[in-house]
Amino acid sequence: MLAWLTHRYVERPVTRIGAPFTGVVRLVTVPAVLALVVGGTLVVTGEVERQDAARKAAAVQAAERYAGCIGAAALDPALTDCERPSTLIDASLGYQAPDGSACWSNKERPVELKVCTLGPKTGYTRRLLAIGDSHNHQFVPAYRAIAESRGWRIDVAGRAGCHWNARDRVGTPAASVELCDRWKEKLAAYIASEEGIDAYVVVHSSLVSVEASPGESEVEALSRGMAEAWATRPDPSVPVIAVQDSPIFEASSALFARVVQPCIDDHGPAASAECARSRARVVRDDGSLGATRLAENAHHVDLTSYFCGKKRCSPVVGNLEVYLDGFHISPLYAETLAPYLGDRIARILSRSPSRSPGSN
Numbered sequence: 300m301l302a303w304l305t306h307r308y309v310e311r312p313v314t315r316i317g318a319p320f321t322g323v324v325r326l327v328t329v330p331a332v333l334a335l336v337v338g339g340t341l342v343v344t345g346e347v348e349r350q351d352a353a354r355k356a357a358a359v360q361a362a363e364r365y366a367g368c369i370g371a372a373a374l375d376p377a378l379t380d381c382e383r384p385s386t387l388i389d390a391s392l393g394y395q396a397p398d399g400s401a402c403w404s405n406k407e408r409p410v411e412l413k414v415c416t417l418g419p420k421t422g423y424t425r426r427l428l429a430i431g432d433s434h435n436h437q438f439v440p441a442y443r444a445i446a447e448s449r450g451w452r453i454d455v456a457g458r459a460g461c462h463w464n465a466r467d468r469v470g471t472p473a474a475s476v477e478l479c480d481r482w483k484e485k486l487a488a489y490i491a492s493e494e495g496i497d498a499y500v501v502v503h504s505s506l507v508s509v510e511a512s513p514g515e516s517e518v519e520a521l522s523r524g525m526a527e528a529w530a531t532r533p534d535p536s537v538p539v540i541a542v543q544d545s546p547i548f549e550a551s552s553a554l555f556a557r558v559v560q561p562c563i564d565d566h567g568p569a570a571s572a573e574c575a576r577s578r579a580r581v582v583r584d585d586g587s588l589g590a591t592r593l594a595e596n597a598h599h600v601d602l603t604s605y606f607c608g609k610k611r612c613s614p615v616v617g618n619l620e621v622y623l624d625g626f627h628i629s630p631l632y633a634e635t636l637a638p639y640l641g642d643r644i645a646r647i648l649s650r651s652p653s654r655s656p657g658s659n
Contacts, residue, residue, distance in 0.1 A: 354389060361388045362631065365618070370635025371605040373617025384618050387567055388631075403436060404458040410478050412485035417453045418446025425451040425497045425648055426655045430486065431462045433627060434544050435502035440630045444637035449645070452655070453500075456489070458482045462503035465531075466510045466524030483528075491533055495654045498538045498647065501525070505544040505585035506626065521586025526593035535595050537654070540647055541587035542640070543601040546612050548581050549625030559614055559625060568618055575611040582607065600643045605636055 361384055362369065368381030369388060402415030414428075417439070429435055429442055436457045446453040460471060461479035463486065468476055490499075511520035529539045549555040562574040582603055591597040606612055606621065614621050621632050 358389050368617070370617040370619040370632050371602075371639060372635060374605050374608070375639070385568070387563075387570075387615065387618055387620065400436075402439075402455040402457060404456075404461075404482055410458075410481040410485065412456055412482060412489055414454050414456045414489070417443045417455065418449075418451050420452065423450055423452035423655055425449070425653055426495055427451060427453045427498050427500050427644070428490070428493070428496050429453055429455045429500040429502070431457055431502040432460055432504055432507070433457065434504040435462070435500075437545075437627050437630075438502060438542070438633055438636075438640070440634040441637040441640050444634050445641040445644070448637070449641060456486065460507070462507070462525075463499075463501050463528045464503070464509055464521070464524040465527035466520060469508050469510055487531060490531075495656060496537055497651070497654050498540050498644070499529070499532065500540045500542060500644065501529075501587070502542045503544065503585060503587075504626070505547060505583035506550055518584045518586045518589060522589030522593060525586060525590035526597070529590070529594045529597060536651065537596070538647055538651060539591070539594060539597040540644055541591050541597060541599050543587055543599065543603060544583065544585040545628050546578075546581040546603060546606050547583055547626045548576065548612065548614050548622050552624035552626070555622065555625030559622075563614055563620060568615065570615040571613045574615065575613040578603075578607050578610060578612055581612045598647045600640065600647075602636060602639060602643075605639055 365382065365384055365388075368378065368383050372378055372381065373383065400413075400415070402413050404411055404413050423446075429438070436455070439455060442453045442455060445451065458479065460468065460475060461482050463483070468479060490496075507521075508517045509520050509524050511517060515523070525541070532539070549559055559574060563570040566573040588599045588601075591599040606616065616632070617635070619629070619632050619635065621628055623629050
C-alpha cells in the first residue's frame with residue numbers, strides 16, 4: 300500500500316541532508332547540522348539519522364493506517380466515513396529532479412528517448428504511453444499504482460521542458476529548443492513503429508508557451524500545436540487522453556519555500572484553510588481542453604476537483620502536503636490520485652477495443 304512512500308522512507312536509505320528543509324525535517328536537521336559543525340563530532344549525525352528513520356517509519360505507518368482517506372480522497376464526495384489523522388503526514392522532502400531515471404531525458408547527449416515500463420510486461424490487458432515534461436513525470440507514482448491494480452502496462456517517456464507539441468517552445472534558450480526537437484523526432488519515430496498501444500496519455504506544464512501565429516493567444520498556440528502533433532499518430536482510432544495540468548500554487552520554488560511552506564509549518568492541518576488561495580489564482584489554462592476540441596478522438600481529463608474546492612485551492616489536502624515546490628505535486632499525493640485518474644482513463648478506454656496481446 301502506498302508503494303512510493305514505503306520505497307522512499309523504508310527501502311531507500313538516507314543519502315543526504317540538504318535544502319529544501321520543510322516541517323519536522325527543518326526543525327530536526329538544521330540544529331543538528333549546526334551542532335555537527337560546531338562540535339566536530341559524528342555523534343550528532345547518528346542521532347539525526349535515528350530521528351529521521353523514526354519519522355519516516357511513522358509516516359509509513361500513518362499512510363497505511365489511513366490509506367484511502369488521505370490526500371485526494373478527502374475531496375471525494377463518496378467517502379463520508381473516513382478516519383483521518385489529527386496531524387499532517389510528513390511526506391514532502393523537496394522536489395528531486397528525475398535525471399537518470401529509466402524514463403527521463405534531460406542531460407544526456409546525444410538526446411535519447413527513454414521509455415520505462417510500469418506494471419506487467421506480459422499478460423497486460425491495456426497498454427498506454429504517457430508522454431510529457433516533468434508534469435507528466437510527477438504522475439509516475441499514480442501511473443505505477445494504476446498499472447499494478449488494473450493489470451495495465453503503462454510506458455512513460457518524458458523530457459525536461461518538452462512535451463508532444465508541433466510548435467517550438469518560447470522563452471527558453473535556442474539550444475534547449477533544438478534538443479527538444481531532437482527528442483520529439485525520436486518520439487515520433489517510436490510512436491510510428493510501436494504497435495499495440497491502446498491510448499496516449501499526455502500531460503505538460505501550464506507554465507510553458509510555444510510559438511504563436513499572428514492573432515493567436517498563448518493558449519490557442521498551445522492547443523493548436525498539440526492538436527497538430529497528435530494528428531501525426533499512425534492510427535487515429537487510438538485515443539489521446541490529455542490530463543489537465545495540476546494547479547500551480549506558486550511558480551517560484553524560492554517563493555514557495557519562503558511564503559507557503561512556513562504557512563504550512565505554522566498551521567499544520569489547519570493550513571488547508573489558512574494557506575488556501577483562490578482557484579482563479581492557481582488554476583491555469585494549459586491548452587489541453589482546447590486541443591481535445593480540435594483533434595480527432597481526443598479526450599480531456601480534469602482532476603482539479605481533487606486539488607480544489609469550488610472557490611479555493613490549498614497546499615494541504617487530506618492531511619498531506621500537495622506540493623514539493625509549488626508547481627510539482629508530491630509523489631505521495633500523486634499516488635492518492637491514482638483511483639480517480641485510473642477511473643477516468645478506464646471510461647475512455649471502454650469505448651475502444653483493446654489492442655494489447657494479453658487481452659486476446
